[in-house]
Amino acid sequence: MPEQAPPDPLAMADGSGERTPSEAERLVGLVQQCARGDEDSFAALYDALAARVHGLALRVIRSPEMAAEVTQEVFLETWRTASRFDPSRGSVLAWLTTMAHRRAVDRVRASERQRMRDQNWVREEAPYRAPEHPVDQTWTEASRSLEGQRVRRSLDSLTAVQRESVNLAYFGGYSHHEVATLLDLPLGTVKTRIRDGLIRLRDVMGVDDE
Amino acid sequence: MSDIHGAVGAYVADALDPAERAAFADHMRQCHLCASEVRSLTETVAELSAGVATAPPPQLRDQVLRAARHVRPLPPLPNQGTQRGTESAESSTVARPADDSRDTERPDRAAADRAPADAQNTSTEPGSRIGLPVVGTDEGRRRSSVTVLRRSGNSTVFRVLAAAALVAVVLLGGWVVQLRTAADQQQQQVASAQRAENQLFAAADVRTRHLQLQSGGTLTVVASAEQGRALVLGPDLPPASPGREYQVWLMRDGSPRPSSHFAEGAGRVWLTGDLAGVQALAVTIEPAGGSKAPTTPVLGSVEM
Numbered sequence: 083m084p085e086q087a088p089p090d091p092l093a094m095a096d097g098s099g100e101r102t103p104s105e106a107e108r109l110v111g112l113v114q115q116c117a118r119g120d121e122d123s124f125a126a127l128y129d130a131l132a133a134r135v136h137g138l139a140l141r142v143i144r145s146p147e148m149a150a151e152v153t154q155e156v157f158l159e160t161w162r163t164a165s166r167f168d169p170s171r172g173s174v175l176a177w178l179t180t181m182a183h184r185r186a187v188d189r190v191r192a193s194e195r196q197r198m199r200d201q202n203w204v205r206e207e208a209p210y211r212a213p214e215h216p217v218d219q220t221w222t223e224a225s226r227s228l229e230g231q232r233v234r235r236s237l238d239s240l241t242a243v244q245r246e247s248v249n250l251a252y253f254g255g256y257s258h259h260e261v262a263t264l265l266d267l268p269l270g271t272v273k274t275r276i277r278d279g280l281i282r283l284r285d286v287m288g289v290d291d292e
Numbered sequence: 293m294s295d296i297h298g299a300v301g302a303y304v305a306d307a308l309d310p311a312e313r314a315a316f317a318d319h320m321r322q323c324h325l326c327a328s329e330v331r332s333l334t335e336t337v338a339e340l341s342a343g344v345a346t347a348p349p350p351q352l353r354d355q356v357l358r359a360a361r362h363v364r365p366l367p368p369l370p371n372q373g374t375q376r377g378t379e380s381a382e383s384s385t386v387a388r389p390a391d392d393s394r395d396t397e398r399p400d401r402a403a404a405d406r407a408p409a410d411a412q413n414t415s416t417e418p419g420s421r422i423g424l425p426v427v428g429t430d431e432g433r434r435r436s437s438v439t440v441l442r443r444s445g446n447s448t449v450f451r452v453l454a455a456a457a458l459v460a461v462v463l464l465g466g467w468v469v470q471l472r473t474a475a476d477q478q479q480q481q482v483a484s485a486q487r488a489e490n491q492l493f494a495a496a497d498v499r500t501r502h503l504q505l506q507s508g509g510t511l512t513v514v515a516s517a518e519q520g521r522a523l524v525l526g527p528d529l530p531p532a533s534p535g536r537e538y539q540v541w542l543m544r545d546g547s548p549r550p551s552s553h554f555a556e557g558a559g560r561v562w563l564t565g566d567l568a569g570v571q572a573l574a575v576t577i578e579p580a581g582g583s584k585a586p587t588t589p590v591l592g593s594v595e596m
Contacts, residue, residue, distance in 0.1 A: 258302045276302050
């Protein structure tokens, strides 16, 4: 059992800045061990990715309790369905963050939750109809780690509209209809900006899946 | 057509409405360009999570690891990894405690397999069997030893001895059967409890809620609205004082309906009562046996 998972989540975020193929492979190995019921590997997987999963859920939902619940659900689902994970279809990181994001978004979309989240948003920040604020928020959070700086540089390379669209949709958890209303843009434009914004990010960050 | 291609970004960012999402997922099954773009952009947004990495509360780690012990990893799909089909099917069984223990159980099982035959034969006509020709290997073997005894010594004494020995064997066999049955029943109960829990954990709409109690400790509620069931776990819950129990209340439109009560959270407790339309759960301390309405202040509550 490789024991190189740094327990400190921030150190992890830094370390993953140099996300080498071997780190991605290590995560695949851990998932495969989970499929066989290996609890140590599950713990190592948790240590490697909990901060990512939790941070993303927290960013979208804003409620620490619900973010912790989503984190728990994501990891238990990973444990349960580890044997169904197919490395040829994507990375372990993408698998977990996709689950976390979708569950987080499902929660904020439920109308009861929407109300609470909007209250938190208003309380913590300026009125959310000013799109600069969510963007600034992400800037602050993004500067926390080296990896974050890489994300920040990538986001810097987007046009303002691309950045706002991606931010509100991905980190804000808003539907493209809501983003269009928030930015006062036609729906088609928002769709396009989200897509070309993400494509630009992909090119800048040099993420490629073969 | 080109319109639906344009939804790739919104799909990856989970920004589509459910109907749009379903339509796009349908489209993606036929359009491998979209599928491959979704794949690569999914990796891109996954990297964005580095910008917001935040450690979860430290106690969550323990909680997640402990909860995983109650969730059985699924076996691989049959068509998965064709070149190692049998190998993966083999390795998946490692996660199953029942299979793991099979080897150590085998001697015991062999005894149990034999035992019913003994028990059946003798229960019909216990005494008459001695000295009579018997079909069946074990009986035969036993009888031959009886025959040897009879030949070498004086019949009555040995007949009595042999009868006693046989009775002992029969009793022992019966005892093994009983043990075996009890163990089987227990195993079945554990298995069916495990099955019920697995079904809940596997529900498409399964949700986990944490309920902090002012008195200390946390209750975890695992619930599925679809299945109308909820399980309460509280591994670190301090035991209630003597003569007292924790009681869960189902809150509907602000009024509490009594549900399960328990003295400590060590076990797992299914919530009783109709869970449909329950908006929140609350917990109080009540006299042992539970109350019809709360008699003490609420220790904690959580929205469902």
